[in-house]
Amino acid sequence: MFKIWSLLSAMLIVIPGWAASKKPLKENPVFAEWTGPYQGVPPFDKIEVDDFQPAIEGAMKKALAEYQAIADNPEAPTFSNTMLPMERISLDLERVMLLFSIWNSNLSNEEIQKVEKDMAPKLAEFEDQVVQNKKLFDRLDTLYKKRTISQWSPEQERLVWDYHQSFVKKGAALNKKQKKRVAEINKRHAELTTQFSQNLLVDENEDHLLITNEKDLKGLPQWLIQSAKQEADKRNKKGWVIGNTRSSMEPFVTYCPNRDLREKAFKIWTARGDNGNKSDNNKVINEILKLRAERSKIMGYDSYAHWQLSDKMAKTPQQAMQLMMKVWKPAIKQVDKDVAAMQKIVDKEKGGFKIAPWDYRFYAEKLRKARYDFDMDSVKPYLQLPNLQAAMFWMAKELYGFEFSKLEDIPVFHPDVTVFKVTKKNKTVGLWYFDPYARQGKRSGAWMNAYRIQHRISGDVLPIVSNNSNFVKAGEGETTKVSWSDAETMFHEFGHALHGLSSNVTYPSLAGTSTARDFVEFPSQIHEDWLSTPEVLKFLTNDEGEVLPQKLVKKLKRAASFNEGFATTEYLASALVDMKLHLIEKPDVNPKNFEKQTLDDLGMPSEIVMRHRMPQFAHIFSGEGYSAGYYSYLWSDVLRHDAFKAFLEAKGPYDKAVAKRFQKNILSVGNTVDPGQAFKNFRGRAPKVKALLQSKGFVR
Ligand SMILES: [Zn+2]
Structure with missing residues (x-):
């Protein structure tokens, strides 16, 4: 995700007086x-x-x-x-x-x-x-x-x-009267979306799980215990505090063996923005939806979703829904199978309960171990940040001829940020800024920014891009190590950066990553696929200098599509609710009822909840970037898997001719070509869904 300037981070408690700059x-x-x-x-x-x-x-x-x-x-x-x-x-x-x-x-x-x-x-x-x-x-x-x-x-x-x-x-x-109303709507809408984010922040900052008994830390990863201690110190609390953010809550419910605590944590986490207090988002959501529907009607569209998709690659809500349902059915089938296997573990342990949403991640880990004898944490010692960075650079050179060299003396906004010059055949292509570590005041997640867009309307202007993430920085004298999914994220965001750096167009509005929302994740997602190529895996060594063992690589690959049923279902539940919400012509929505009814109709497995429940669905309510657009990740994912197959059908992931074709037709054209046409220019045909379903293990 990138370029959503209304997405906030950090604390919001009191608003101090405002002093404007006196500079001319x-x-x-x-x-x-x-x-x-x-x-x-x-x-x-x-x-x-x-x-x-x-x-x-x-x-x-x-x-x-x-x-x-x-x-x-x-x-x-x-x-x-x-x-x-x-x-x-x-x-x-x-x-x-x-x-x-x-x-x-x-x-x-x-x-x-x-x-x-x-x-x-x-x-x-x-x-x-x-x-x-x-x-x-x-x-x-x-x-x-x-x-x-x-x-x-x-x-x-x-x-x-x-x-x-x-x-x-x-x-x-529009006519004058309509324009006046649209302007009123937009102004109110902007206030409401800001309100939504700031409400969410209040709950994320203030609500938390306090652990006072040391015994309850059993099973938790060491890094989580450490950060929980720090969090408690920060809040002047005795004990350990699990913050109300995804990066703390998710690992907690994955590893905590105490079922009551898991339930407590899960409920705090999924109730963000939904606590019936001052920061409750339910009314805000309803007003946002009403305004969006009214505005779309004025614009001449059946619904907000129709309006929103009119300039996307999918073009209509029906096309997006069709794709989602194609993937939804096999996904929930897979969940049924996985839940049955997890329930067997519970029964064998004489747990005496049925798998609930707060149990899913915990028992999925047990199932992973039982099925594949594989613990995701076992690869972490080999995922050293500097090695991953070197591997990304190597990939960029191999595929596109880009070379990265570190620059000193370029101003940065924090000492952790590093700057690299990117060259191709000794000619400067652009700059890449890298800000890897979490810190107070930084929003969560990972993203790419285009600091300067490539264009040629006033000389040959070089692009400047950045990658930002929230890895936990290692202590003095140690090397930062990340998880496998963090490593995938690194390659993903680097893919956005390569998209920006490859741009070769004249007009800035059409340059780099300024493409349709349901296309823009394609160049980033596809680069995740290079992480598990043997050439990149060779870069991954532990503190002793030993390369990631083949045995682990094999296990990692065998377990690659494990839990895809869960991941796809929790994501798609949110994407489907987003689309259905925005298809309502005259909304007056009680978010709780709407979620329940929609998910019931879809046959949502009761063991899973939406990845983002409505009162915390910042993608669609903190702004309009992803509203009626959360399906975009899936849409892009179809393109990604089908496109990567083009490499495999040739000489492999580093096939020079395919890479050249990919950069020429996809990475460099920005929005100068219709995205559907751009894909055809690269692949020689329209995208097919099969490669995506195969990657998730839903079909062979
Ligand atoms: Zn992305």
Whole structure:
């Protein structure tokens, strides 16, 4: 996931008074053009939090004036007097917003959250002022209508189409009264989505599981015990505190043998945003849904889902639903089989209970051990961060000819961040920033950011990308080791980075990762597949320098699709609920009832709950990036498995010709080509689902 600037992290308790920067705008480092080597780099060493609000407001004001100048141009609209200046305005705005999103995701605090809360409705208002500028849209519309008879390049034609459809999608073609209502809706919507995230944060920060009896730590991994101790110290509590975040709660319910504690933890975790208190999200959700449906109706769509999918690769909700149901059925069948096997373990142990959601992960681990004699933790000593990084670099060279060399003296926002120059045949391709470790104020999970988008509208501009994750940093003198799924995440995010670095287009709006949401995870997901190639596994050594033993590799591969029934079911339950929610034409939803009814109708196994229950489903309620779009991961996954097969059908994962074709047709084209066509250009045909089902072990 990347580029969701409204997603918050860290504490929200009291909002202090706000002091804006006294610097003149020209000297404001957030607002100013970047200077330094490599065509300028982010001025991380100069920024103060007080700079953000004036910079964002200044950037919006400047942009509005510039848009108005385009609109007021007495000359007839042309590509160069309309499209080009609009592209330049976006670049300036994005530069400012990007720096704010970096602080918001990596160094958040109360001040940053205050800026977000103040700015979210203003940004929504700003966007509407641009989209609803009639003279501006008329120019765009004129260009759009003559795009087929013009002498433009295919990329220019696509750019005009892209702007036009996104203006129309946001209501540019509506009448005055409709526009007014849409603007009201958008402003309120922005307030509500910010409210949703901030409510969620309250529950994630404040609720927790306190353990006071040392005996209850039995079975937990050492690192979890350590972090629980630290968490308790931080909160001035005696004992151990399991924080209310996925990275603490999930391992806790996976390893804690005490069933009552598992239940307690699981209930705290799945009740985020649903506690009937001040931070309850249920009413917020209902209002968001109502506004979304109303706005989609005004835009002329049957439902929000129809509106949202109109510019996606899937194109219609039906197409997305069809794919989801194709995978849902074999997934729940697999769950039935796994639950039966787990129940046998419970019965053999004379447990005297039926597997409940808080038991699933715990008994799945037991089943994994019984079936494959394999413990995921046994590979961890071989997953040293520096080795994984070296392996990723090696992969990038082998596939795309990219070479990485570390740079010193480039400003960073935290001492843990490292910067690399990326070259191909000695020519600089771009920069890659890496921020691997968890810290206070950094949002959870892993993501990629495009710090600067590749383009050629003012010289040959180099892309700058970053990868950020939340690995637990090792103590002094030790090497950081990560889990297998963390390693997959590293390759995944690096895939997004390679997508950004491979970009080779003219117009920034169409560059790099600016593709349809249901396509963008494809270039990242496919790179996960290179992690388990023998060439990469050779890089993985333990502290003694021994390579990951073949015996473990074999077990790892045999167990690769284990628990896919669970993972697919919990994910798809969320994706299906997301789509069905947004298909309602006149929503008035009680989230609890809706979840229950929808999941009952789908035949959801009672031993599993949704990966994200509605009151905590930040993907779809913290903003609009993934709303009616959570299916995107599955959609991209189909493309990923089918595309990787193209390598296997040739000489293997490092087949030079296929890699070249992949980079040329998928990684470098950004959004200059329709995503369905781009896939066909690479694969020679439309994508097939079979490779995905095989990878999950659902079919042979
Ligand atoms: Zn991703």
